[in-house]
Amino acid sequence: MSPPDSPDGPELLAERSVLGVFIHPITLLTGFFGIGIMLTAVVYLLSSHQFTRANARNALNWHLSVFGVATVGIVLFVLGADDLTTTTGQTVSVSLLPEPLATVFALVGGVLLFLAGVGSLLTIVFSIAATFKAIFGSAWAYPFAPDLVTWLGTLELGDRLT
Template sequence: MSSPDAATGPELLAERSVMGIFIHPITLFTGFFGIGILIAVFVYLLSNHQFTRANARNALNWHLSVALLAIIGLILFVLGADEWTTETGQTVSVSLLPEPLATISLIIGGVLLFLGGVAGLLTIVFSIAATFKAIFGSAWPYPFAPDLLAWLGELELPDRLS
């Protein structure tokens, strides 16, 4: 016999949603192509379920952070590179920045790309943890992820679907 405080199936779904649980693995498996961020944006903007929106927001904050880290690292690394090798094997000297800035940009870009790789590996671990947390009813914020949506302002559609 179950206690009166134990939630049954339909009562659990009133608190949680299937999309709130599965947004984490969906963004994990589609995130490598950039589609995961778009899916999280659409779920966040179009859902009217608080649990789903909270989980989509957490996944979106993490995946945006990792993408920005990788993009900024790549840009700085390319700006700092002063030699390129052509297809024929010749080395061409190309300097997009003056020398002290090129070296600094190359080093910072390399560090950011390394951190982006580490964050990519952590994405697997964090997505699995967030999925299990969502199954048990909590919207787990990914560690180290800044709340980018708070910085951008709350994303809201005026005519959000109900």
């Protein structure tokens, strides 16, 4: 039973929404297949409930950050690769960059991939924490996640063309 001064039922849902609470585990479960970012973006764009939008925004900021680090890490690591092994076991040299630069790209890409792996593990912990915070009525911003949604929202087509 809830304390006498706390709202329950419809009054509680006026402040919070079910989707605002469950956006974090939904994004976590679908995030490993790449659907999570799109689903969270759709919820953020279409929801008119401030609590839902705030939680979707926080989840979207985190997942875009981890996805961005992983993508840049993969690109740098592949650009830095100088040898590939074919399915027949032969080694083929495919260096796209001069040697000192290729090594730096591979090292930076490897570090970013490691950080993306740590971010993936933290996603589980942060999603659980954000879900519990949402249950108790607050939209918890994931640590270390920059506000990419605001930054992306401030970019205009004219800014990118000039």
